Amino acid sequence: MANNQMELNFPKGGVFTVFIIIAVIILFSKSTVTIGPGEGGVVFERFGDGINTEKTYGEGFQIVAPWNEMIVRKVRQQSVSDEMNVLSVNGLEVKVSGTVWYEPEFSKLGLLIKTKGEDYENELLDPAVNAAARSVVGRYTPEQLYSSKRDVIEQEILDEVQKLLEDQYLVVKRVLVEDVKLPPTIRTAIETKLKQEQESLEYEFRLAKAKKEAERQKIDAEGKATANKILSASLTEKILQEKGIEATLELAKSNNSKVVVIGSGKDGMPIILGNQ
Template structure:
């Protein structure tokens, strides 16, 4: 529309300029010339459009939407067409809602959805949904999916590590619904969960009991392993003693006794050595300096 108005203004200014020159009216001719140049510049500028970074443009020519989308930067377009600009950057949708659990309990949930518009499918979503696609498809589908998923889980699952699994399921189901329309789901994060007070206390007690049970199992397993270690150690000592006892003979003992006697006899503390008077014929050592 602006292109048409600027073009008409340029034609009118040119017409005034020509008439002013014929009448030798220099002031009117000068002003009309300036008006002509300004209007011509405005009309020429309509041949180009600037798409900001992180945005995408859709060309709507009197209801005929082009299959080609405009990417960030300067783009040459039909001056008579309307360029609709969409924000394709990551957007955050925050929702606070009351959702049902598998047991039928009401849970207060605060959840964030990160999504973005696909560059390639911007024209599709403009043709099928419109510029307010967030309010028409993203928000309703998001709320519906969250309630549907939470109803499959017990309330305690929202309070434990299973919440990550729940969030992932919300993301997957929502992607199935709005992904083909041109909306990319990046993440669904559970920010805050408020359970009924009595249920919260019950869950905390149960988790505490489970942790205590796991701790006792760890202690029992540790004691079992320690008992097993001692058993193996005792078995090793027993086997060693058997091997040593089998290797010691009467002749070896006598020989070791003779060697010990020789060492004692050579010791400066030895006094009297009686040969052959001891048990098994071993020497007897009597006396000795302290």
């Protein structure tokens, strides 16, 4: 029976060696972090002061102590869209939807996470955007919000947000107001008013055009009258007689006419009779 039993003989210290190898693999896996494109990382020191605010790690392969933790966040430009109900200057509730582009300061990522937490968008960005939007929209009427003031409102909201987030390690790059929704009755009234204003502008344009055309025709007529007056003053009887004679001679040369000169016309001009 002893012959049928298989005996496993490990080398002396083999179990300990396997244990060491496994431990090294585990420690290595916990000590290495790969930070992806457009990301940054900060170290949370478990036995230290928490978030290390002195250094932000960039893209690539990084090594940290196995008892610490690397917190990785996006540091490239990002966007967030939202829709909120706000009040216009006359107290009418409007719904504004827009998009904000932002990015954390790379070198201050540790301070941002330490002071505002990992969810700093909800803790810091959203309240600032909402406050700025309510402040700015509250300065305008629904008609201004709906029509011509969109670009001005965007810039004012951006200025307000940047002011609120100053020294907060989060940079807002741009604000876009995508849509302003008004109650149907108010929207219809505004559209009707805008249409009437457009028609009025078109009518005024036609009137101005007609007035300019009348002025042009008047100036043209006055110019022609002045020219005729000058021409009439310059035509003496002698000049007219000479012109008449020249015209008569030209007619006489025509191959299609037979010219007969009979006697004398008024003022000594010949009388021309002819046929085809």
